[in-house]
Amino acid sequence: MRTGPAGGASPVPPARTPAAPERTSRSAPSPAKPAPAPAKSSGGPAPGSALAALGSTSGDTAAPLRSSKRTWQLIIGSLGVLLLLGICGLSSYFFMVDDPVGRDSRAADGAGAGVAPRDISSRTADPAPLTVKEVFPNGKEVLVDPEQSAYELLKTQQAEECDLVADGQIAAVLQEAGCSQFVRGTVRSPTGLYVATAGIVNLADEAGATSAREKIKPIVDGRKGRFLGLAAGRGTEAVTAASAQAGWHVRGHFLIYCVVAKSDGKTIGDQDLFARQILSDMIEVYLRGKVLDQRALTPSGPASPAGSD
Template sequence: MVQGRSYGSAGRHAHTGPRHARPSSVSELLARPQKRTWQAFTTGLGVFAMLAVCGLSSFFIVADERQGRDAQASGAAPPVTVLRDISSREDDPAPLTVAEVFPGQEVTADPARPPYRVLKTQLHRRCSTGASGEIGKLLTDLGCDQVVRATLRSPTGAYLVTAGIFNLDDAEGANWAHEKIKPMLDGERGRFEGMVAGKGTEAIALSSAHVGWHVRGHYLVYCVTARADARPVAQNDTEAGQILADMIELYLSGTVLEKRAVVSAP
């Protein structure tokens, strides 16, 4: 609003004075056509520049549309993430294998840190092999038909680890087991079994081991961690806590079962 009023005021001042005043000299008569010519020239130049800009913009729009049509014609498309249902063994019937869960001599949970060394692997159809007492019975009653596990040595060499996956009938049973296991452990009515992998690994079978477990789909993943020197694992042991996170969250759930649950397709 302020700019509008300023513009109008300046326009009125520009036209003050006699309306029909005649030019006082020939030079003024000559200057008027030249001024008009120059104004016409600059106006035409402005119009030309505007048309050039509009034309260039139109070119870019047409080029973008052409590129889009060419991409569609070539069939190129970004990858699409397709989820696979792993909520039950009926929807996810393929059994686990050692090659799927522990395919090499090393396990890398985090590429930024050194790997774990695999000492021994095992696949067993009897789930009580990996869990004894009431825990083993619970898993069997919930339809567990296999356990795939391995014993590993931590990157520092100071810890032994047994980690694996129980294959249950469905996610409902896996979640039920997840809730019932802690009271059984606390009451010493059952335990996850560490797997001895030769001389010098006996500590993994001791009752003082550190234990963690988690559920994804119809699978129960677990990890048993013990000090290689057979000393008890302290509750605030940060390295033991990192091992549980590496094995359960990053590797077994975040890598192995992630491959079961997510399929990338064009």
């Protein structure tokens, strides 16, 4: 709490004190009434002089009263000045005391805001396994953009059997990269015309994840392996077909992938912008840009138990 000007409270002004010298200069004392001619003397003060007026007890009493009044005015004025100086000094004191406290508070806030994010460059630094709750926290939907309709979440799966994610040479690549578990979910597009399976694979480290990403493309192009979709009931079988389109990326020691297909089973053309948008929504925006970015900003905690839906 501040006092005086620093804290908003108006200081009490000093008592109005007329300036004695100025008043005296403007209004001189009345001369004393003439007295009978005194006997001649030598060495005394001249009649009517200041010394004579102050020392006189037999002349006009106005001068002593004015002198006494000026004395009290000076005293009151001095007290007012001292009071003002005291208020200003007190205000300065509280200002100086409050300032270090404010700096300490800001430093403490900065320390809290500057907590180092979680290192997700390897499973050694980030040992907590993925969970369905972390990857799909909304349960029944995947919200990519608050201004757009959500994807309907049909089914989720969390498991350690990494051969469920891919087959052929891709499965071997994931094993070599140290796959320990995965979490995936199958969604239906807002229009209902597409179905997709998107997931995150937990690998040993970032170097292995990056290497796996580079190895997968020639395997897919050569049809020597593919990512597998997760059927979630009637109308979703197409996501498990070999004709489904796939995309993948990495973030830290995780590999992110998505498989998309048309709900009616028709082949997706190379120029299908809707399929490309779904791949981008699931891989770039949601799993990489939201789920894993949030994991990287959350301090490490106790490992969550593994399980599956």
